[in-house]
Amino acid sequence: MTRFFATPEEMLPEFIVLTGENAKHAKVLRLKNGEEVLVCDGQGRECLCAVSDVSEGQISLVVRSRQESAAEAVVRVSVYMAFSKGDKLEHVIQKATELGAHEIVAFPSTRCVSRPDEKSLKKKLERWQKIAASAAEQSGRGLIPEVVALGSFHEALSRATQADKAILFYENEQAVTLRMSLQAGEYHSVSLMTGPEGGLEAAEVEKARQMGLDICTLGKRILRCETAPLCALSAVMYHVGEF
Amino acid sequence: MTRFFATPEEMLPEFIVLTGENAKHAKVLRLKNGEEVLVCDGQGRECLCAVSDVSEGQISLVVRSRQESAAEAVVRVSVYMAFSKGDKLEHVIQKATELGAHEIVAFPSTRCVSRPDEKSLKKKLERWQKIAASAAEQSGRGLIPEVVALGSFHEALSRATQADKAILFYENEQAVTLRMSLQAGEYHSVSLMTGPEGGLEAAEVEKARQMGLDICTLGKRILRCETAPLCALSAVMYHVGEF
Numbered sequence: 001m002t003r004f005f006a007t008p009e010e011m012l013p014e015f016i017v018l019t020g021e022n023a024k025h026a027k028v029l030r031l032k033n034g035e036e037v038l039v040c041d042g043q044g045r046e047c048l049c050a051v052s053d054v055s056e057g058q059i060s061l062v063v064r065s066r067q068e069s070a071a072e073a074v075v076r077v078s079v080y081m082a083f084s085k086g087d088k089l090e091h092v093i094q095k096a097t098e099l100g101a102h103e104i105v106a107f108p109s110t111r112c113v114s115r116p117d118e119k120s121l122k123k124k125l126e127r128w129q130k131i132a133a134s135a136a137e138q139s140g141r142g143l144i145p146e147v148v149a150l151g152s153f154h155e156a157l158s159r160a161t162q163a164d165k166a167i168l169f170y171e172n173e174q175a176v177t178l179r180m181s182l183q184a185g186e187y188h189s190v191s192l193m194t195g196p197e198g199g200l201e202a203a204e205v206e207k208a209r210q211m212g213l214d215i216c217t218l219g220k221r222i223l224r225c226e227t228a229p230l231c232a233l234s235a236v237m238y239h240v241g242e243f
Numbered sequence: 244m245t246r247f248f249a250t251p252e253e254m255l256p257e258f259i260v261l262t263g264e265n266a267k268h269a270k271v272l273r274l275k276n277g278e279e280v281l282v283c284d285g286q287g288r289e290c291l292c293a294v295s296d297v298s299e300g301q302i303s304l305v306v307r308s309r310q311e312s313a314a315e316a317v318v319r320v321s322v323y324m325a326f327s328k329g330d331k332l333e334h335v336i337q338k339a340t341e342l343g344a345h346e347i348v349a350f351p352s353t354r355c356v357s358r359p360d361e362k363s364l365k366k367k368l369e370r371w372q373k374i375a376a377s378a379a380e381q382s383g384r385g386l387i388p389e390v391v392a393l394g395s396f397h398e399a400l401s402r403a404t405q406a407d408k409a410i411l412f413y414e415n416e417q418a419v420t421l422r423m424s425l426q427a428g429e430y431h432s433v434s435l436m437t438g439p440e441g442g443l444e445a446a447e448v449e450k451a452r453q454m455g456l457d458i459c460t461l462g463k464r465i466l467r468c469e470t471a472p473l474c475a476l477s478a479v480m481y482h483v484g485e486f
Contacts, residue, residue, distance in 0.1 A: 219486035234477035243462035
């Protein structure tokens, strides 16, 4: 079924009118009157609608029913990834969205070689949010993960620990596995944090430990900075029974 | 510790001499006499060695001990991925190697839009094998996964079922999860099979079922053809206790 993301303002109770990109998309798809489509608010709620009119620049819909999106995970996972070179963050934003992340948070750490200045960051955040929206649509999600950029490592730790469980992955940790952390306690939200290309510094890991994050291994193989978050996210989704 | 991959012929019992790329690499690293390095045969065995001489074009080593590589997974996972467009196979080969795959197998299916002819396939296989070797070295593996290309979907099914457990992921499967399959029986080897961009045809899935593969879901979200194999591989590695 065709899916559209609408703004909260467009999500009216009985009739929905979509314009702009959505209307263009509807025209390309040659939607017919009576056809059923799904309209999502990007925050986990969706409406089953029937097309009532397609005209130049707008598509009109009749709302048939409303529901919570069935495609959202039972646990809200936030992916914290250090700023990294090239298009690695974009790659992780796209894939983490497919894999069901609730939000993606970029942060600086000592060994980050790439750290956008304020002006380029604003542009990048717009671009990143578009990547998340597009991946959410393609993977059939009802929620568009928010992409957030933080100004300091301390802020990242502090924000990550607001989840019920916060985990930092460190290549020098050998004893504590992700499984040990996930088996302990109850949680509805999890933060997963990974370092940049050159890894995190021991002092940064120690600080994370002091602030209450579980320091875990992702196994005996060294994962690239763009592989680690997706591996961890896949494992968490598997652990909580998503597949 | 620095790691080198050597050919089986180079892996002599007491003294090892490395030439070519390895010697160049040793020079760049400015290895000193007495320094310890790891020499891997690329098939899961490795030697702890001490440098005895570095000269132009060769490095001489004294073998101190031999061991099975500690970085290999307890279960041998074969990743079967349908031929796909662009550099998606290359991406999966690199990431699956990091994540610990034992081999990566490319195969054709009805909806594959890209399927290399025999001549370009030979070149591609060489390139793919180099990507696996490079990723194995970077991630600290003792084994270089073999990259294999098969001629038919039937051949892929037949080969995949030679593992103790063979699983095919299908977006229209909703009842049987990966967990259900992994919890059943004992196994030392697993085949994970995923389709191309357009998905597998229902008849292909039915054929797989008849040949004994478990047909499983990877959850409620539709994953891209390059995301699905890595998500499944991460989950299997997590399930068998790798992290």
